[in-house]
Amino acid sequence: MVRYLITFSYDGSGFNGYQRQPKLRTVQGELEKALKKLNDDKKVEVHASGRTDKGVHAINQKAHIDLDITINEDKLKMALNSLLPEDIYIKSAEIVSDTFHGRYNVKAKEYMYLINTGEYNPLERNYVYQYNKSLDIVEMERALKYLEGEHDFRSFVCTQDEKENCVRTITQTNLIRDLKDPNKITILFLGTGFLRYMIRNMIGTLIKIGEGKMKAEDIIPLIDKKDREAAAPTAAAEGLYLRNVFY
Amino acid sequence: MVRYLITFSYDGSGFNGYQRQPKLRTVQGELEKALKKLNDDKKVEVHASGRTDKGVHAINQKAHIDLDITINEDKLKMALNSLLPEDIYIKSAEIVSDTFHGRYNVKAKEYMYLINTGEYNPLERNYVYQYNKSLDIVEMERALKYLEGEHDFRSFVCTQDEKENCVRTITQTNLIRDLKDPNKITILFLGTGFLRYMIRNMIGTLIKIGEGKMKAEDIIPLIDKKDREAAAPTAAAEGLYLRNVFY
Numbered sequence: 167m168v169r170y171l172i173t174f175s176y177d178g179s180g181f182n183g184y185q186r187q188p189k190l191r192t193v194q195g196e197l198e199k200a201l202k203k204l205n206d207d208k209k210v211e212v213h214a215s216g217r218t219d220k221g222v223h224a225i226n227q228k229a230h231i232d233l234d235i236t237i238n239e240d241k242l243k244m245a246l247n248s249l250l251p252e253d254i255y256i257k258s259a260e261i262v263s264d265t266f267h268g269r270y271n272v273k274a275k276e277y278m279y280l281i282n283t284g285e286y287n288p289l290e291r292n293y294v295y296q297y298n299k300s301l302d303i304v305e306m307e308r309a310l311k312y313l314e315g316e317h318d319f320r321s322f323v324c325t326q327d328e329k330e331n332c333v334r335t336i337t338q339t340n341l342i343r344d345l346k347d348p349n350k351i352t353i354l355f356l357g358t359g360f361l362r363y364m365i366r367n368m369i370g371t372l373i374k375i376g377e378g379k380m381k382a383e384d385i386i387p388l389i390d391k392k393d394r395e396a397a398a399p400t401a402a403a404e405g406l407y408l409r410n411v412f413y
Numbered sequence: 414m415v416r417y418l419i420t421f422s423y424d425g426s427g428f429n430g431y432q433r434q435p436k437l438r439t440v441q442g443e444l445e446k447a448l449k450k451l452n453d454d455k456k457v458e459v460h461a462s463g464r465t466d467k468g469v470h471a472i473n474q475k476a477h478i479d480l481d482i483t484i485n486e487d488k489l490k491m492a493l494n495s496l497l498p499e500d501i502y503i504k505s506a507e508i509v510s511d512t513f514h515g516r517y518n519v520k521a522k523e524y525m526y527l528i529n530t531g532e533y534n535p536l537e538r539n540y541v542y543q544y545n546k547s548l549d550i551v552e553m554e555r556a557l558k559y560l561e562g563e564h565d566f567r568s569f570v571c572t573q574d575e576k577e578n579c580v581r582t583i584t585q586t587n588l589i590r591d592l593k594d595p596n597k598i599t600i601l602f603l604g605t606g607f608l609r610y611m612i613r614n615m616i617g618t619l620i621k622i623g624e625g626k627m628k629a630e631d632i633i634p635l636i637d638k639k640d641r642e643a644a645a646p647t648a649a650a651e652g653l654y655l656r657n658v659f660y
Binding site for chain 1: 422423424470472494499500501502504532533534535536538540
């Protein structure tokens with residue numbers, strides 16, 4: 167048995183999310199189908215850094231896999247790409263120690279969220295969140311700083327489970343306005359881990375702040391409330407990208 | 414009857430080309446379906462500047478339409494966008510004279526072709542031509558200049574009809590390397606008119622030149638041959654965009 171770490175990108179538009187589900191087209195499902203063919207028809211489980219939801223993209227998702235066959239790293243990359251559909255691409259494969267784990271060893275993750283406040287572009291409809299009004303970028307940037315640090319992010323999570331630990335650390339945030347097209351806004355989050363819908367819920371609140379319906383400082387009592395009902399609606403999936411995973 | 418000029422963009426990936434065809438999803442078919450609903454259920458014919466082939470995109474395609482109803486230009490834009498699918502978008506509508514014609518009045522067209530010589534990106538697979546080797550950009554740029562001017566472009570056209578007039582004028586060409594990502598190459602063509610597959614056939618030849626299999630000067634005897642068999646294969650549709658139409 168040889169353990170490999172694979173780095174891959176995918177277009178989330180054609181998948182029912184990352185995680186394997188019976189009868190639905192998922193990223194994990196397609197990967198495991200291709201890997202089984204390579205692995206002498208024996209099932210291979212893909213242990214990714216975490217799930218991404220339906221419509222969410224990945225630029226550098228990572229996962230570990232165990233193969234019964236021995237195959238050179240570059241050959242594994244090429245063989246997998248020849249078996250995979252066009253909307254998943256293996257960027258690299260490397261042999262790792264048998265104790266390495268694709269999910270448990272994650273130290274940090276980086277997510278990117280794209281917003282277009284300019285004219286709708288049908289060519290980008292699956293790759294950016296279309297927002298048809300202008301946004302107060304300065305206020306949004308200020309609000310981002312209140313999200314940084316260690317917090318209980320329960321207000322941004324849709325969990326029913328009161329015992330679930332929602333404490334996470336956001337180590338860095340960034341808001342970038344495209345120089346060529348100021349209507350394109352990129353928001354970056356680097357953190358130790360993110361809960362389900364957490365980023366899209368934070369983006370929903372940031373948009374409310376950009377609209378002037380909330381002040382940047384309102385983030386503080388909102389976090390303190392620890393109540394999902396208090397925050398804004400979840401922002402659309404198509405703007406979200408898992409950009410990097412760090413071990 | 415009021416005549417309107419509409420400007421629209423579309424993502425070619427989901428269409429069997431621009432032109433209406435029975436039982437197939439086409440840009441013209443979707444536009445005419447939406448227009449019929451607006452026009453008291455009376456058929457409306459869309460007279461575009463020209464067709465685009467399957468998989469080819471448009472940033473600014475233009476067409477004239479005649480409506481029996483009277484509707485304000487902005488309202489027409491909004492009403493159409495609410496009826497159209499997500500992959501077509503009306504950018505503007507303006508009332509024009511009854512003698513204006515969407516196709517016959519075209520003075521010039523601009524096309525753009527995108528090539529990626531870097532790593533494959535599944536998120537861009539429908540929007541750029543993926544070429545996995547490096548290209549000699551300087552030689553390609555030199556070759557482009559031989560295509561400029563008035564020529565009989567028969568060598569770049571797949572016509573069987575010997576009598577068809579293949580004389581066109583390319584007024585300007587441009588090759589741009591992306592500053593942020595030098596693996597992204599944009600080639601622009603401005604001309605009085607282009608024949609079917611002409612740009613994709615010219616791109617096929619330019620790639621051969623970029624590969625070092627032909628010299629820039631070889632364009633001259635190639636044009637003189639007036640024989641499609643002499644030129645390189647047609648380049649992929651997904652890299653091609655109709656960028657503008659001038660009247």
